[in-house]
Amino acid sequence: MKLNKWLFSTGIATLALVLASCGTQSSSKKQDKTLSVTATQAMATADPDKADDVVSQEAIAQFMEGLYTTNTRGKVVPAIATKVVKPTNGGKTYTFNLRHNAKWSNGAPVTAADFVYSFQRQVDPKTKSQEVGHVAEIQNATAITKGKKAVSTLGVKALGKYKLQIKLIQKVPYFNYRLATELYPLNQKFTEKYGNKYGTSAKTTLANGPYVLKGWNGTNDTWSYSRNAKYYDKKAVRIKTVKVQTVKTNTTAQNMFESNAVQVTQITGTQVADAKQGALKKQLKITKMNQLYFMLWNQKRAELKNTALRQAVSYAMNRQSLAKNVLKDGSVAATSLVPTGNTKNPTTGKDFNADTGNLYPYSPAKAKEYWQKAQASLGTKHLTLQLLTNDNDINKSVAEYIQAAIEKNLKGVTVNVKSVPLTNEISTLNKGNFDFATLGWSSDFQDPVDFLNKASITNSVDFGKFNDPQYEALIKTIAAGTQSKTDRYQTMQAAAKMIAEKQGVTPLYQTSAAHLISSKVGGVHVTLLRDVLYRYAYWK
Structure with missing residues (x-):
């Protein structure tokens, strides 16, 4: 995507x-x-x-x-x-x-x-x-x-x-x-x-x-x-x-490389950390990507349409820990819906995310607070949700982290993980047959709009169907091409902050690619x- x-x-x-x-x-x-x-x-x-x-x-x-x-x-x-x-x-x-x-x-x-x-x-x-x-x-x-x-x-x-x-x-x-x-x-x-x-x-x-x-x-x-x-x-x-050759497990990928069965492969997690220090160091290349990994919510389901619930889940995520202790591949915690390095302030030269600040902090206290609000509005203290993800090692590890973080910080919420091949995941998302899911977006051009519109009905892969008139108005202004560079930048800043409040989608981390060559x-x-x-x- x-x-x-x-x-x-x-x-x-x-x-x-x-x-x-x-x-x-x-x-x-x-x-x-x-x-x-x-x-x-x-x-x-x-x-x-x-x-x-x-x-x-x-x-x-x-x-x-x-x-x-x-x-x-x-x-x-x-x-x-x-x-x-x-x-x-x-x-x-x-x-x-x-x-x-x-x-x-x-x-x-x-x-x-x-x-x-x-x-x-x-x-x-x-x-x-x-x-x-x-x-x-x-x-x-x-x-x-x-x-x-x-x-x-x-x-x-x-x-x-x-x-x-x-x-x-x-x-x-x-x-x-x-x-x-x-x-x-x-x-x-x-x-x-x-x-x-x-x-x-x-x-x-x-x-x-x-x-x-x-x-x-x-x-x-x-x-x-x-x-x-x-x-x-x-x-x-x-x-x-x-x-x-499709290889879904990190250890298999590295073993194949070390035996010269393959000459180019991607590794993640502990394999990256080990390669940095070991014999593979000179053949390791890490590149920060213009990609973002996020959670999307099925707005057709009443529980997931509840903003307080989505806020609670977001506050339950320690993104720094996810990047450092689970991914271990140079990926960084998301602080907005736009990858760091994507865009600079046309006036000051500061990074887009330096201006937004961290819009997705970890706070167990706020997670509990918003979960209580969600319980009151939903009329229940217990909730079972299914998390849909694709079945390679990275995504399964991230899904397990999400599951553990939610169940730890939101007492009464049970998360069941469903891992399927990517083609099956896309098919399931297209049919709207999911609660919430993890997905990555990789953009081919350097402009925040291609990430901000992931929470917009103008998005061509709008699986979650989030639809907020205020947010749509901002996206329309950004896409119109009628503002000055400075004004357009400020509108994109406003959009990033608004979507963090409304959790149309919930970013987790910016990916880095670690290749053995x-x-x-x-x-x-x-x-x-x-x-x-x-x-x-x-x-x-």
Whole structure:
């Protein structure tokens, strides 16, 4: 779910030199050796218009390519577009010339019509995309998703076979990142051949990026990326095959790395603490992410609609202890609904959260006080709640912590944990068949709005259905793009403070990613904005 962030400065010329240097170090024969890596969950879909989980989006980035992409430092660089363009019409109109040598893995050319089709398909209500927010700033997108305008009225037009125009409803400072990390073309003929089954297996997926998806039947825990012979820059893709295996336990991931069964993996908790001090120290890379992990509440259930209950639960959480003693991976306690480092005060340069202060303190006394208020309004002293989470080690450990904290500080509340595979969790959330749940959001651009709207009805993944008119008014003002930078910042501050009072969603911690990367492999970089792109990897 995703996922907003960005900076850095290494030009294309520098990147080309880096890749050229890799070529001099590595023979083509060495690059034929398979690179083995892990994923924390199985893929849910390979359809870029439908993917709303981090693992699927990370996978799609390996075999799909949009108008832009990012380099090893997270900087936006051209991909299918020939250059990063400057918008006209007050920042609302983008006109792109596309490269003529981009092809799909079946040999068909990648054209402007492919982008038009994909974007229209994403806003089409029939597609039921959970990520229509990716295109929400394009003209008429919102009206189309609500069924009020025809799909053909979307502000995306093919001006020629290799010329594309996008019109926005307003200036969007982070739109380049949408184009680099969220928005992809689709070949209409191939996609419509499989209809709703598109992207449900490797067979029903078509690639236009550095790799082609192989060996995925839609449910299995292993798959691979094979270098795309039709990719326009295939010579720069050093490693021929990348094999992915889902590993849900930390000890298994580390053991596989130590035995060289995998060369790139993610670890958490005590494994990170141990690796910092042990033999793996030089192969450990920790990156703070623009991601937030939070609890969401099903507002369709009377008990969970009670603000005092949600406040009580929030005060029962010792987030500092959770980060230090449970996660142990560099993650930090959330102090607002916006990750630290996401945004600075345009006047003072202070971090967003330095201005909000800690909006989510730990207070057993206040937890008890609000629980008593909730008991009075609900007319009961006992409550049993089910906490829904996905079933990897991290999320199960966090769920157990939440369960223990609530039952310790809110006497009379019983929490039952239900851990299921991510695909099942998303399905259950979509159906509204839950009490409260844990979920992570990873943003692809650096702006508070993508986190603040997690408590808004404008959120494309609005599982909890929280709806507060005052909060919606603030979100509407923030999104309108009519305020000065200073005024918009102050409105976002007000929104962060309001949602802490009303607990539309309840943030827990900002994630950090700890990766073990083999010293035998180069070009593997995790940035603030996204996970590894294997197109840059090479065997040393």
